[in-house]
Amino acid sequence: MDKIKCAIIGPGNIGTDLLYKLLRSEVLEPVWMVGIEAGSEGLARAKEFGLKTTAEGVDGLVPHVIEDGVQIAFDATSAYVHAENSRKLNELGVLMIDLTPAAIGPLCVPPINLKDLAGRKTMNVNMVTCAGQATIPMVAAVSSVQKVDYAEIIATVASKSIGMGTRKNIDEFTRTTSAAVAKVGGATKGKAIVIVNPAEPPLMMRDTVFCETADEPDQEAITAAVHEMIAAVQQYVPGYQLKNGPTFDGRKVSIFLEVEGLGDFLPKYAGNLDIMTAAAARTAEMFAQDILDGQLKLEPVKENA
Amino acid sequence: MMSLEEQVKGRNLKLHDMCLRDGMHSMRHQITLDQMVDIASGLDDAGVPLIQVTHGDGLGGSSLNYGRGLHTDREYISAVAKVVKNATISVLHVPGIGTLDELRMAADSGAGCVHVASHCTEADVTEQHIGLGRELGLDTVGFLMMAHMTTPEHLVEQALLMEGYGATTIYCVDSAGYMLPDDVTVRIGGLRTALQDATEIGFHAHHNLGMGVANSLAAVAAGADRIDGSAAGLGAGAGNTPLELMAAVSERMGIDTGVDLFKLMDVAEDRVLPIMPQPPRADRDSITLGFAGVYSTFLYQAKEAEQKYGLSARDILIELARKKMIGGQEDMIEDTALSMAKERDLV
Numbered sequence: 001m002d003k004i005k006c007a008i009i010g011p012g013n014i015g016t017d018l019l020y021k022l023l024r025s026e027v028l029e030p031v032w033m034v035g036i037e038a039g040s041e042g043l044a045r046a047k048e049f050g051l052k053t054t055a056e057g058v059d060g061l062v063p064h065v066i067e068d069g070v071q072i073a074f075d076a077t078s079a080y081v082h083a084e085n086s087r088k089l090n091e092l093g094v095l096m097i098d099l100t101p102a103a104i105g106p107l108c109v110p111p112i113n114l115k116d117l118a119g120r121k122t123m124n125v126n127m128v129t130c131a132g133q134a135t136i137p138m139v140a141a142v143s144s145v146q147k148v149d150y151a152e153i154i155a156t157v158a159s160k161s162i163g164m165g166t167r168k169n170i171d172e173f174t175r176t177t178s179a180a181v182a183k184v185g186g187a188t189k190g191k192a193i194v195i196v197n198p199a200e201p202p203l204m205m206r207d208t209v210f211c212e213t214a215d216e217p218d219q220e221a222i223t224a225a226v227h228e229m230i231a232a233v234q235q236y237v238p239g240y241q242l243k244n245g246p247t248f249d250g251r252k253v254s255i256f257l258e259v260e261g262l263g264d265f266l267p268k269y270a271g272n273l274d275i276m277t278a279a280a281a282r283t284a285e286m287f288a289q290d291i292l293d294g295q296l297k298l299e300p301v302k303e304n305a
Numbered sequence: 306m307m308s309l310e311e312q313v314k315g316r317n318l319k320l321h322d323m324c325l326r327d328g329m330h331s332m333r334h335q336i337t338l339d340q341m342v343d344i345a346s347g348l349d350d351a352g353v354p355l356i357q358v359t360h361g362d363g364l365g366g367s368s369l370n371y372g373r374g375l376h377t378d379r380e381y382i383s384a385v386a387k388v389v390k391n392a393t394i395s396v397l398h399v400p401g402i403g404t405l406d407e408l409r410m411a412a413d414s415g416a417g418c419v420h421v422a423s424h425c426t427e428a429d430v431t432e433q434h435i436g437l438g439r440e441l442g443l444d445t446v447g448f449l450m451m452a453h454m455t456t457p458e459h460l461v462e463q464a465l466l467m468e469g470y471g472a473t474t475i476y477c478v479d480s481a482g483y484m485l486p487d488d489v490t491v492r493i494g495g496l497r498t499a500l501q502d503a504t505e506i507g508f509h510a511h512h513n514l515g516m517g518v519a520n521s522l523a524a525v526a527a528g529a530d531r532i533d534g535s536a537a538g539l540g541a542g543a544g545n546t547p548l549e550l551m552a553a554v555s556e557r558m559g560i561d562t563g564v565d566l567f568k569l570m571d572v573a574e575d576r577v578l579p580i581m582p583q584p585p586r587a588d589r590d591s592i593t594l595g596f597a598g599v600y601s602t603f604l605y606q607a608k609e610a611e612q613k614y615g616l617s618a619r620d621i622l623i624e625l626a627r628k629k630m631i632g633g634q635e636d637m638i639e640d641t642a643l644s645m646a647k648e649r650d651l652v
Contacts, residue, residue: 150369152368152369152370154370154633154634154635154636156634156637159426159427164429167427167429167430167432168429168432168433169433170400170401170430170433170434171400171404171405171433171434174400174401174402174404175404175406191365191368193368193370193401193402193633194401194402195401195631195633195634196401196424196427196430197424197629197630197631197634198424198426198427198454198631199628199629199631203628203629206636206637206640208370208636208637208640210369210370212369243640243644244639244640244643244644244647245643247639247643252369254639256636256639256640256643
């Protein structure tokens with residue numbers, strides 16, 4: 001079967017983990033890895049897997065997009081450069097899946113709104129953040145039962161699992177997650193807290209979700225919705241687990257999660273990587289399937305005059 | 306060998322009061338505006354040069370995880386800014402909790418100094434925030450928390466990162482009140498040797514093992530220019546170094562703090578003590594914080610979990626230490642208590 005050809009921009013932790021997942025995909029074929037440092041480990045690894053590589057950034061990819069038939073690109077660099085990367089590739093008709101917290105395109109958390117994005121002709125989809133991917137499904141589960149006035153998430157990631165991009169973008173990371181907790185999760189107001197823990201051996205990603213419902217929470221319905229959503233996320237992140245809760249205290253609902261990764265690139269503690277790259281791959285696969293089925297034709301984006 | 310007094314005599318020292326920020330933890334973030342204004346104006350009148358005013362967990366700390374503030378940071382900072390004549394108002398800012406917009410708000414509201422905090426090994430999350438602090442013209446401090454959890458050498462590396470981002474003062478923060486004087490001496494000494502001469506060095510203690518004043522003196526002897534403390538010791542765990550005690554000891558040892566000791570003692574006694582539900586004390590749980598090296602603010606939710614699940618707060622704190630939980634991970638207190646209660650068939 002034909003596969004849709006893809007490029008990954010950013011050969012760091014996220015880009016490399018994503019590469020492992022794309023290599024297993026039935027509808028996506030990674031063909032280019034784009035970096036900015038010649039001789040970097042990430043580029044060398046991609047080369048070993050048979051990808052073409054460039055250390056010239058997106059400009060090094062642009063001349064090859066058409067002849068190599070690249071239709072989808074994943075940006076795993078930083079919020080600062082994403083807009084420019086996206087513009088250059090959109091002009092060539094390449095759909096951009098954004099794994100930075102730039103959030104210039106519609107936000108996507110697959111079990112909640114991936115289907116809504118089909119047919120919207122968007123050329124840039126944002127994957128929020130790993131913290132958002134891990135927690136927003138729970139906010140959505142609670143808000144599917146009743147109105148949530150306020151949702152707050154606390155994501156703790158192992159220091160070894162987050163690279164320089166995330167560290168330099170910690171403000172965008174926090175703000176994009178907060179905004180998506182409300183917008184995608186369905187809470188009136190959202191807040192995100194991010195903690196980087198350096199413990200050795202590294203700790204598994206932990207996520208806590210607090211929701212304040214407008215009225216007395218329907219405990220039974222919320223518990224059922226939470227378990228249902230856990231199962232939906234487990235379809236693409238098998239290590240997504242409910243550790244404790246939901247517990248109820250007045251209008252406050254507390255949900256305690258752990259995310260174990262597949263151990264593709266970084267070890268299993270890096271569930272944050274896994275949930276982000278698995279969500280991005282799943283999103284791209286939906287679009288790829290639509291392209292293969294003839295339901296979606298990507299068009300170059302003309303710059304506004 | 307030089308005596309301690311010979312090492313510190315004649316030194317200038319900036320005292321930085323924490324009772325309206327770290328003390329917010331003990332007050333569960335419920336200090337009223339009137340109380341803030343009353344205490345801050347007293348501290349200002351006593352000549353305390355720096356007064357920190359923020360939610361206990363810093364800008365944006367008001368949350369279900371840490372407890373909601375009675376007022377917003379903007380309300381607190383603006384109210385204090387109106388009455389303070391000489392002191393600089395400072396704020397705590399933890400990247401990952403507070404955002405750059407909140408730091409801009411604090412500067413607009415009258416803050417002149419920011420402690421940009423990270424866990425002692427994660428200084429590279431502070432680049433944006435230290436950068437903005439400098440851009441806003443704030444006295445910008447890099448605040449390395451839980452500093453007992455890494456080696457002195459690694460702490461120096463992290464401090465150099467913050468200095469490189471533009472921080473003009475670097476703190477060694479004993480958030481757990483775990484350190485003993487030698488731990489302080491080697492860390493502050495390492496910072497003094499490695500950082501530029503113009504970079505100031507600070508030390509922030511918790512009194513969980515009763516070492517606040519002793520450790521702060523060790524810090525001054527090793528080269529610290531700033532010492533954090535709290536009037537009447539109002540702060541997380543068994544509190545911070547009682548500022549009036551530090552001022553009294555400083556005066557006896559010939560350290561110049563520029564603070565009016567008796568006025569400061571009066572603020573502690575007449576304005577701070579009356580607002581406390583109970584004076585900070587090294588009870589068994591606070592001693593556990595210092596003994597096991599646990600973030601001091603975990604005390605309150607561990608005590609709540611003790612009530613709720615019939616577990617001992619001390620057991621919970623020891624378990625949190627074993628799991629190497631760090632500042633900000635308050636959510637893991639309830640989670641840990643739930644898991645412990647399940648194991649013991651209590652729920």
